[in-house]
Amino acid sequence: EDKVVQSPLSLVVHEGDTVTLNCSYEVTNFRSLLWYKQEKKAPTFLFMLTSSGIEKKSGRLSSILDKKELFSILNITATQTGDSAVYLCAVEGSSGSARQLTFGSGTQLTVLP
Amino acid sequence: GAGVSQTPSNKVTEKGKYVELRCDPISGHTALYWYRQSLGQGPEFLIYFQGTGAADDSGLPNDRFFAVRPEGSVSTLKIQRTERGDSAVYLCASSLRGSSTDTQYFGPGTRLTVL
Numbered sequence: 001e002d003k004v005v006q007s008p009l010s011l012v013v014h015e016g017d018t019v020t021l022n023c024s025y026e027v028t029n030f031r032s033l034l035w036y037k038q039e040k041k042a043p044t045f046l047f048m049l050t051s052s053g054i055e056k057k058s059g060r061l062s063s064i065l066d067k068k069e070l071f072s073i074l075n076i077t078a079t080q081t082g083d084s085a086v087y088l089c090a091v092e093g094s095s096g097s098a099r100q101l102t103f104g105s106g107t108q109l110t111v112l113p
Numbered sequence: 114g115a116g117v118s119q120t121p122s123n124k125v126t127e128k129g130k131y132v133e134l135r136c137d138p139i140s141g142h143t144a145l146y147w148y149r150q151s152l153g154q155g156p157e158f159l160i161y162f163q164g165t166g167a168a169d170d171s172g173l174p175n176d177r178f179f180a181v182r183p184e185g186s187v188s189t190l191k192i193q194r195t196e197r198g199d200s201a202v203y204l205c206a207s208s209l210r211g212s213s214t215d216t217q218y219f220g221p222g223t224r225l226t227v228l
Contacts, residue, residue, distance in 0.1 A: 004155070034216075041202060041221040042117075043156070048216060088155050099144065099211055100169060103155025 002027045002093050006104035014112050017079050021107045023089030024071040033065055033072050034101065036088040043088055046074070079111045115139075117220030119205050125226045126195055134190040134223045136205030142218075144211030145188050147180055148204040150222070156204050162188060163211045195227045 003026045013019055025033065032050045036043035047056045052067035060079075065072045076083055086106040092099065118137045126132050138145050144163055148156035158172040162182045170180070177195075182188040192199055202222040208215035 042219045045216050045218060099146065099161050100158045100172070101217065102158070105153065105155050
């Protein structure tokens with residue numbers, strides 16, 4: 001059974017701080033790892049990572065995957081109050097269908113002004 | 114449409130009743146997914162459609178849950194004889210072709226409360 005563990009469960013920082021969110025996984029026949037941001041209801045897509053060691057970057061957010069050690073990190077620099085959300089990590093393997101995502105419980109990030 | 118839409122946004126029902134939850138995927142997306150998210154947890158996979166057919170329904174918890182997508186676009190998740198444990202946010206997602214390089218885009222969900 002595929003498994004995703006995220007840490008920390010919650011994090012409170014002040015605007016301008018840099019944060020690192022962690023995601024470790026166990027998956028049969030890894031295909032991809034995805035990061036989503038969930039503010040109210042709909043998770044919004046951030047990154048998809050398939051290759052080890054290649055950093056994906058979008059503005060102040062970046063992410064990297066280590067397929068040997070089975071983990072990924074999501075970095076957010078110069079945090080803003082609008083970054084407050086739950087950040088979800090998910091993996092896609094082939095233990096079920098090719099398109100079944102297994103999610104972690106998320107990291108609740110709160111950015112204080 | 115511009116994104117995945119789901120109706121209703123909230124549904125309150127009594128134990129034992131039947132409910133239907135609707136999902137409108139992004140126009141042109143052939144793959145559609147249903148997930149269920151309980152408080153403080155990540156979404157859990159329920160079922161995946163490729164076109165009109167259910168390609169994988171291994172996440173449906175029991176035979177009270179059923180989903181259809183008769184014309185390959187809109188999907189309906191049906192729950193019979195609802196139980197209090199069915200209370201959760203039901204999320205729908207769609208992707209262009211359903212290949213492993215496609216991103217799944219999520220709707221805002223339906224919050225189901227079973228009293």
